[in-house]
Amino acid sequence: MNRPLTEEKVFKDPVHKYIYVQDLTIWNLINTKEFQRLRRIRQLGTSYLTFHGAEHSRFSHSLGVYEITRKIISQFERSGYPDWPREERLVSLCAALLHDVGHGPFSHSIEEIFDTQHEEWTCRIILEETDINRVLREVSEDFPDRVAAVIRKTYPKPIVISLVSSQMDADRMDYLLRDAYYTGVNYGTFDLERILRVLRPYQGQIVVKESGMHAVEDYLMSRYQMYWQVYFHPVTRSSEIILRQIFRRAKELTEQGYTFGWMARPIDSLIRQTLSAQDYYRLDEALIQTAFMEWSEERDPLLSDLCCRFLDRRLYKYITIEEPDETLLAEIARQWLRIGLDPDYHMEIDFPFDLPYDVYRPDSNKEDKKEKAPILLLDGQDRTAEISAKSDIIRSITGLHQGRYHLYYPEEPLQAAKDKLDGRIRALFGIG
Ligand code: NI
Secondary structure, three states, rough: OEEEEEEEEEEEEEEOEEEEEHHHHHHHHHOOOHHHHHHHOEEHHHHHHOOOOOOOOOHHHHHHHHHHHHHHHHHHHHHHOOOHHHHHHHHHHHHHHHHHOOOOHHHHHHHHHHHHHHHHHHHHHOOOOOOOHHHHHOOOOHHHHHHHHHHHOOOHHHHHHHHHHOOOOOHHHHHHHHHHHOOOOOOOOOOOHHHHHEEEOOOEEEEEEEHHHHHHHHHHHHHHHHHHHHOHHHHHHHHHHHHHHHHHHHHHHOOOOOOOOOHHHHHHHHHOOOOOHHHHHHOOOHHHHHHHHHHHOOOOOOHHHHHHHHHHOOOOOEEOOOOOOOOOOHHHHHHHHHHOOOHHHOOOEEOOOHOOOOOOOOOOOOOOOOOOOEEEEEEEOOOOOEEEHHHHHHHHHHHOOOEEEEEEEHHHHHHHHHHHHHHHHHOOOOOO
């Protein structure tokens, strides 16, 4: 069962000013070792190499998502909306707090190479023998399953899912404000207080009162700005490419039976995909960066070079190309081999839309669990309409797929061997 804390606990937070904890379960979850690990995982992965302020952790973001969810629910309770199921409060708060607990160090790169999913790890940490599972079972035996169902989007009440995961969920509202604050950019801000005031539960979902449309427009515009200015930043993409290649090389070497000069057990288990939920909490960014430092002296020259590049921030440069043209790419690969570069590692085409981000898409395909519920406006006659049907501004940024192909490569070896390159390649890469 749920018990209130005898004394409310308060965290100071730069985005929400204060974060209030009133339930013993929430307090105990925050104090588990698996949740404390989030202090050692950056919210924005490698973005600190582009925006040096972006050192904030997933711990602060997770508390923020919890706080926004708590505010939404208490506003629903205060207003006495009959469409809000009051018995769902604790499960919603726990899912909000724990939604990112399975994020590994530099998640996106690791997930791609080792074929893991942070959502799956989140559920394992909730369901298997961990401190988090123990705290959740104190509420009731089936409580961990209920929290995991919200994360997996299979919970029987969609309104609970949409608090944590929809086009206007607590997760996105917190990370936009937090990432804008810590990167120091001005465009990520929007009026959270106003949005929270215009949300209401309606027929099993969360809708926005029509009078709040402009506040929502502002939120979506800030999302649009943040994607292009921060999340898709080409320098950040370059550091992600280096990271991916380090992990790819480490995996390749492991498969070849290579003996590393230095290896840590959680990293080895990660590469071999034998990591347990109990050991997952040992995996953090401090460990990964120690590995990079050690591997910068490995005898494999490729791994050592990639690690030095990451640590010293000697990232790959890029050129913009129209369409990846096979003949051109084959020609570049040939010339790369001629000057001792490895086309598998030293050229990479990047297109920002393979990221798990979209600016806003109104069409929600219910079959696909990855799709997020759209934003609905509720008018005075109790009719709902999807927001892009009413707002010119939203319509203009909906489904936009602008974005350009970038080809990333290490610049120094090209400069050093420029005499061996064809004139056409030199011109393409701007080498004089
Ligand atoms: Ni999140």
